[in-house]
Amino acid sequence: MAVLVHSALNGQRKGLGIAVGRPVYVTAINSDRNEIVVGDQNNLLSKGLIADHVHKFMKEIPERLTAKIRSTSDEVSCKVYMKDEILRVIFDEPQFAITPGQSVVLYDGELVAGGGIIIKSVD
16 A cells, blocks of 8 residues: 655654554655555565665674664574675564664674665565
């Protein structure tokens, strides 16, 4: 379902100004058309993400790390791939509401291995 809204974030549920008889969440944003797409909570689960503006704090980033996609979330196990300064993160378990523009932070134990700005989620 597509609706017109002034501003919204992926995963947003409140303040959309629409009523459909059940909770719905922003699942996609089309800024060219000033349109958002809403769906059920299950539509927000993604197995991974692509990020740019990558900062590495280790010479070589290990393939197996943990990651956080929001400051209040727990670290989640993942595989990490780097190619041409683009970071691809594939989580062991699908994650909720991976949001473009937010940061992903990678950890190797208690050390911050690196991070980047999320471009998009991947299924």
